[in-house]
Amino acid sequence: MPRRISFLLAVLPLLVAACAAPSKMATTSMSSSASASYTVAIPDVTAERFQITATIKGITADTTTYFFPIWGPGAYDLVYFGKYVRNFTATGANGEPLNVRQVDSNSFHISGIHGVVNLRYEVQDIEDVPNSALFGLSDIEPDFAFANTPALFGYAAGYKAIPHTVTYAHEGWDITLGLDPVAGQPDTYAARDYDELVDAPVHMGKFQRLEFMVDGKPHIISITAPTQLSKSDAQALVDTARRVVKIVSGVFGELPYNRYIFQLLLVDLNNTNAMKAFGALEHANSSTYLMPYVEGRVAQSLAEVLAHEYWHLWSPKRIHVAELGPFDYQRGPRTRSLWFAEGLTEYYAQALLARSGMVSPEKIIGDLNQAAGSFGVRRQRESITDLSLRVAEAPLFEIIGLYSKGPMIGFLLDAEIRLQTGNRKSLDDAMRFFNEKYGKTGATFGDDDIIPIMEEATGAKLSEFYKRYIAGREPLPFAEYLPRLGFTSVVTYDTATTLGATFSADEQGWVVEEVAPNGAASLMGLQKGDILTKVQGPDNEFPLTSIPPQFADMLAGQLPPGLTVVFLRNGTSKKTQVQVRTVINEEKQWGIDRADSSLGAQIRKAMIGA
Template identity: 30%
Template sequence: MKANLVFILILVFIFFGYQDADAQRRRGKSKKPKSAKVVQTPPNVSYTVSMSKPWTHLLEVEMVMNWPQMPKKAEVKMPVWTPGSYLIREYARHVQDFVALDANGNALDWRKTSKNTWQIDTNGAKAIRIGYYVYSNDLTVRTNELNYEHAFFTPAALLMYPKGQLKAPSTIRVRPYRNWKVATGLPPVAGQANTFKAENYDVLYDSPFEVSDFKELKFTVRGKPHRYVVTGDGNYDLQQIADDTAKMIEECYKLFGELPYDDYTFILNTRGGGGLEHLNSTALQWNRFGFEPESRYTAFLSLVAHEFFHLWNVKRIRPDALGPFDYENENYTKLLWVAEGTTSYYEGVLMRRAGLVNANYILDAKASIAGRLYRQPGRFQTSLEEASFDAWIKSYRPDENSVNRQISYYSKGELVNFLLDILIRTNSAGAKSLDDVMRLLNDEFYKKGKNFTPADFQDAAEKMAGTSLDGFFKKYVSGKEEIDYNQILNQIGLQFVSLLPESDKGYLGGNLSESNGRLRLTSVPANTPAYENGLNADDEILAIDGFRASRRFLTFYLGSKKSGDKVKLSVFRHDKLMELDVTLGKTPASGYKIVPVENPTEEQKRLYRQYLDEDLG
C-alpha cells in the first residue's frame, strides 16, 4: 500500500513539474500574430449558347469565368452522364474547337489531361473566356439536337464546369436562331432577355432547354402555373393533354399535400420516345402520330404520370447515392427498383385516381408484366437490388443473352411495389398504404435534407404495415425467388391465373424477328428446346423439315406437332448452312390475367374497393 502511495506521489510530482516547465517555455516565447484566414469564394460563371447555323448541328458555347482566386492552372470538366439516365455517355466526345482567352483576348495555352478535362494556363488572369462547339444531332431526352426545326439541349451534355466548384451559381444566356423562343424550368434573370440563373450545378444540369417556334399552352393547378411547350406537328389535342395532366397533378397534390415548385414546364417533342425527370420540368418525346387511338394516348399519359411523379420520388425523395451528384463517375445504388419501379407503379395509380383508366386497365397491365417476367430466365439470376446496382453496365446495354441474365428494375419493380402496396393495406386492415410510405420518406428524408437507404425504405414499409416484411424483401427484393402472386392478391379478392395453361403442343422457344423475308433468332432463353438443342441467337432459320420457314408457317407447323416430336431445322450461322435436329418441348402457360376469386368475402370486397375505387366482380 505504501509502495503504491509513493508511486502515485512521484507521478504527481512529475506531472506538475512538467506543467510548470511547459508554462515557463510558453512564457518565454514571443507571440506570433495569427495569419488571416483566406475565405474561399466560388467563381462567377456565365454561359452563352448560340445556334447561328442550325444545319451544321453545332451548338456554340461561350463560358466566362471571373474568379479572384483563379488558379494558375484552371481546369474545366464536361460531365460524363446526366442524372436519371444511368449510363456513362461520354459527352466530351462531341466537343470541338476548344479555345481559351484572357480578358484582353490573348490566347491561353491549354491541354487535355483526361477524357473530359481541359487544363488552362491562366497566367495570372482573374477572368478567362472559354469557347467550344458541341456537335448536337441526337434527339433523346438525355442528349442534344440542333437542326432546322429546333434546339433541344441537356445542360449536362453541353456545359462544362470548373473543377471542384459544383456549388457555384451561374447564368446562361441563349441566343436563339431567328425568331425561335426559349423554354426552360430555370428562373429568368430580371431585365435580361433569354437569360436564366441556377443556384448551383445540380440545378443547372437538371434544367433542359427547348428553343424553337414551339406551341405553348398554359394552365394552373392549385394556384401554380404549368405549361406545355410542344415542338412538332401531330395528331394531339393539346388542350385535352393539359386537362388530363391537370387531373393527375391534382392527385399528386392530394397524395403529398403540396406542389413543391413555383412553376412547372412540360417540354414535348413529337419525335422519338421516352422521358426524363427534372426538378420543375420534364423532357418528353412521343411519336407525332402516337396520340391516337385511345390506347396510344393512354400510353402517352402514362409517360407523363411517370415523369411528373419523379419530381417527388428521385428528385426530392432521393435514394442514398443520387444527389449531390458525381458527374465524372457512376453513382451506384441498390434502390433503382424504388426510384423507377415505384414511379412506374404510381403511373397507373395516378391515372386511376384521376379517372383516366379503370381498374381492369391496372390489373391487365400488371398481369402482362408478370407474363413477360415468366419468359425471362434471368429472374432467377438477378435480384432487384442487383439489377439496380448493375444498371450502369447492363440496363442500357442489352444483348442476346440479357434474357438469361437480367431483369428490369422498372417492370419487376412495378410488380413488387404493386404487391407491397396490397400487403401494407391488408396488414393494416386498410388503414395504411404505399402512399403513407411515400409521405413518410418525403417528410423524414427530403424535408430534413437526407437521402434514404434500402433499410430506411423497408423500415418505412414495415412501420405502415405494422409488422415485419423481412420475408417479402428477402424473397423479392434482395432475393430471386419466384413471386407467389396469389398469396398476396387473394387477400383483396383477386387471383393470378393463366387462360392458356401448359399443353403438349410442340414448342421451340426461341425469340424470333422477321424482316425482308428473313427469319432470325434474336435471343434464345435458357432451358427452352431451342437452347438445349444448340440454336444460337442470330441464326437465320431457312426451313423446317425441308419446308421454307416464315414466322407464320413456323407457328402453324409447330402447332401440328406434340411435345417430344423431332424436327429438322436448316439455318445459316455466320453464312454457313447447318442442319440441327430439335426435340420439341411442352408449350408453357400464357395468357395471364388477374381476376376476382370466386365468392369473395366482405373484407376482400372492402379492401378491393378501397384500393381501386370499384366494386369487385
C-alpha cells in the same frame, strides 16, 4: 437510364425514365463573389453544333481543371459528353490566351489564371449514341433544337456550388426550360449552382405551346411534332396533364416549384429511323419526352408516362439515397435502390391513374397477369437490387426489369403493408413519411435504410419481403397475395397479333428460342438459333438491339406493311419479309369479383380502384 421505362405504348421499344435529384450546396474555399455565366447559340443549324461561351469569375488559384460530365443524372448511362466538345479555348479577363492542356476526353487543365476564365467551345449534337436515348442527349434540326444540358456545360473543379446564369440565343424560335428567368435580362436564366444548371434541359424551336394553371402555378407544354396538334388533341392533352398534376401532387399535398415545363418531342411512327428508344426523363421543374405521335390519341398515349415523370418530382428528385445527389459527374451512380426510385414510381404511375378513373383498372389486372407469367413462376436470374447496381453499364434491353418487375414489387409491397395493418396504413403513408423527413429537409438516406424507414412509417414488418423478393431472386408471390386481395382465377379467350416465336436478347439482336408450328415466324422461314438484327423499311431501318424482345408481339400489332427483317443464321446474313398472324389464346388469368366486399377486396379497390 433512369432511364425509366414508365409507359409502354404497344409499339414502344423502350420507355426509359430517369432520375435526377435536386442539388445540394457544397462548401468550398472559393471567392464569395465567384460566379459562372454561359451563352448558348446555334449559328448554323446545318452544322449541328451548339456554340458555347462562358465566363467564370472568382477563381482563386492560378490553375484549374474544367470537367465535362461523363453522365447525366437520371439517364444513368455513361456518355462521356466531353468527347463531343470541339475547339476548346480559354482566355483571361483582358482576352489574353491561357494555357490549355487536354487531360483526357472529358477534362481540360487551364493555367495562367488571374481570377477570371473566359471559355469558348463548340458541342456537336449527339442524338445517336449507342445504349443512350435522345432525351438524355441533344439534337439540332432545321425547325427545333433540344439539349439535356449535361451535354452543353462543364464545371471548374471546386466551383460547382457557385451561382450560374445562362443566356440562350434563339432568334425566331420559342424556348422552354425549367430555370427561372433573370429580371431585366432577356433570354437569361439563373441557377443557384451547377447541379441546377444541368437539371434544366432546353427546348427551342417553332413549336406548339400550351399552358394551364394548377393552384395558381403555371404549367407549360412545348410540343415539337410531325404536325400541329388539333384543337381537340391539344385540349385533351391539357386536360390530361392537369389531372395528372392534381392526382399525383394530391398524394403529397404540395407543388414544390414556381412553374413546371413539359417538353414533348413527338415522332412519326412510320419513321423507323426514329424508333430507337422512346421514353422520358424527369428534372426538378420539368420533364422531357421522346414519344410516338398518335393522331387523335396523344393525351391517351401519354397519360401514364406523364404520371411517372411527375411522380419523380418527389422520388427520387427530393426523396433519394445519398448516391443520387449531390452528384459525382465523373463517376456513374452505384445504388441498389433503383427498385425504389424507378419501380415504385411506375407502380404509382399506374395505380394513381386507375384509382382516379383516368385509366381502367383492367389494365393493371392485365399487367399483373403478364407479370405472373414472367416473374411469378421461376427463380429469377438476377435480383432487382443487383440489376440496379450495374445499370450504368447494362444494355437498354436489360434495364426493362426496373420498369416491368419494379411496379409489381410496388404492388405487392403496398399489399403487404395494407394486409398487415388491416388497410390502416399503406405505401402511400410511407412515401409521405419519406417526403416529410427527407424530401422537405434535403436529408438523404442509404440503400439499407429504405425498408426500416418504411417499417417506421407504417408499423409493418417488411424485412422478410425485402430479403426474398427484392434483394432475393424468389418468384414474386402472386399466387399467395392475389387471392387475399379478392382475385379469382378465370379462363379467358382473346385474340392477339403475334410473330409466332419466342426470343431472348443478346448484343446482336433477338435470338429465336422457339418457333410455333404454322405461325408467322415459321412462314417467314425462321429457325431456332437465328438472330434477328434489324427491321428495314423502304427508306430506313431500326436495330432490334434497342427493343426488348419481351415486346415482340406488342410491336407486331403496330408494324406497317412492307417491312423486311434481317437475321443471322450461322453467321450468314439473310432477309425475309415480316409476317404476323392473329391467333386466339386460351389462358388462365386472374380476375376480380366486383361484388366482393371482403377486407381483401376493399384493399384491392384502395390500391387500383376496382
